[in-house]
Amino acid sequence: MTLFSQHVVPLSEPAMTDSSAAASGTSTAAFIEARNLWQEYGDLVVLERLNIKVDEGEFCTLVGASGCGKSTFLRMLLGQERPSRGELLLNGQALPNEPDPSRGVVFQRYSVFPHLSVLDNVALGLELPRSPVLGRLFGAAKREARERAAEILTKVGLGHALNKYPSALSGGMQQRLAIAQAVVMQPRMLLLDEPFGALDPGIRKDMHALLLELWQETRLTVFMVTHDLSEGFSLGTRLLVFDKVRHDPQAPNAYGARITYDIPLNEARRAQAQLPSELAERIAAR
Ligand SMILES: Nc1ncnc2c1ncn2[C@@H]1O[C@H](COP(=O)(O)OP(=O)(O)OP(=O)(O)O)[C@@H](O)[C@H]1O
Incomplete structure (x- = not known):
């Protein structure tokens, strides 16, 4: 059985991982929780019905086709943008609306x-x-x-x-x-938007080692956007795939993306890391 077939998430259901399912059974709030989150700009729906729970200390890698709303999600986590609908919670409370020192951010350039x-x-x-x-x-x-x-x-x-x-x-x-x-x-949370996208492969490897060392030392909660699937599979404790589940060719803006795969990563899963080839190609394209 491939990784893909083990983790198909029903389109009408929120994506749940082993750890988030376990978290939902306890009374303590998740570190970060998105509940039925939407982001719309005018008639452009970017994210729709996004649900996720993330525990403190997790390292989430975010992948998805260009324009599907990964950076938008990071901006909401940073407090730069408010969701159009739904809730984004930190320890069960609304996430502060302004960026603050508890949330660090690194972009691909110009940080x-x-x-x-x-x-x-x-x-x-x-x-x-x-x-x-x-x-x-x-x-x-x-x-x-x-x-x-x-x-x-x-x-x-x-x-x-x-x-x-x-x-x-x-x-x-x-x-x-x-x-x-x-x-x-x-910070308690580190938000990384394609931080190594402009670097040569050899340098990228060094940066991966540095990032993992810092994460292991600090146990920060990390959200990192990447177009490099191997980076997504090898660095994170959890791979989140953003994708649209509904399409209308007549109205391409009408539907947004959500998390369609939520894959807990461990050594065995890294070794057999794969996504459907059509999806992998869309993620790698810019
Ligand atoms: N403030 C805004 N006003 C209007 N549209 C916006 C705004 N911010 C983002 N968008 C649009 O939302 C969509 C999602 O953008 P976003 O940058 O989040 O995608 P992404 O998945 O990070 O893409 P990429 O992988 O190419 O960086 C794009 O169509 C973008 O043009």
Whole structure:
């Protein structure tokens, strides 16, 4: 039996994994829960009836055809957008509507400030909340923030580049910097939107190792969008496939995507990782 046939989710039912089913049997709320979530922009339905429960510490990889709403879902998790309908809950409460330090984010590009040094890029996040007016700390507090920033930068392999500017860094180094910038704030959730999409395969491997090391150390809850299925299968504890289950060729905007496969990943499943070839091709296409 293939992985595909083991995990067909009935179209009318919310996707449930082993862990989410177990979670639903307990009285404690899931860390993150989407209940009947919709996102519509005018007459464009992007997401419809999306249901999911995610426990704290899970590493979810999100895959799906281009334009099916993966980034939209991340933006809602970040608090940049509100759902048009349904609920998005954090520990059973509505997720805060504004981005905050509990949620770190890394995009494919442009996550870092080009006019700040590597050290300042990371120290700024620590300094701003403690000195919102001046934007800068002084004395011991400043030293402490910069030491902490330097520590994280050393961890991600940028200890030698503290005084460089992002333009002097390679793509992989810039993404290391973006990750340091996000994790220095000690978020509970890390949202990654194709963070390694622009990197060469060899560099990507190094980044995977770094990300897994950070995740294992911090046990952050991770949501990572990727078009690379092998990355999706090998990095996560859970692979979420976004897809439309209804299509109307006369009205292509009328129906949105939801999570059609919710695949818990373990060693055995990684080894036989596969999705239907037509779906795999759509996910890989940009
Ligand atoms: N603010 C907005 N207003 C109108 N349409 C939007 C808005 N944000 C996103 N969309 C549309 O919603 C759809 C989903 O976009 P989204 O970026 O979430 O898809 P995606 O699955 O992340 O795609 P990709 O894999 O190509 O990055 C697209 O058709 C996009 O044009």
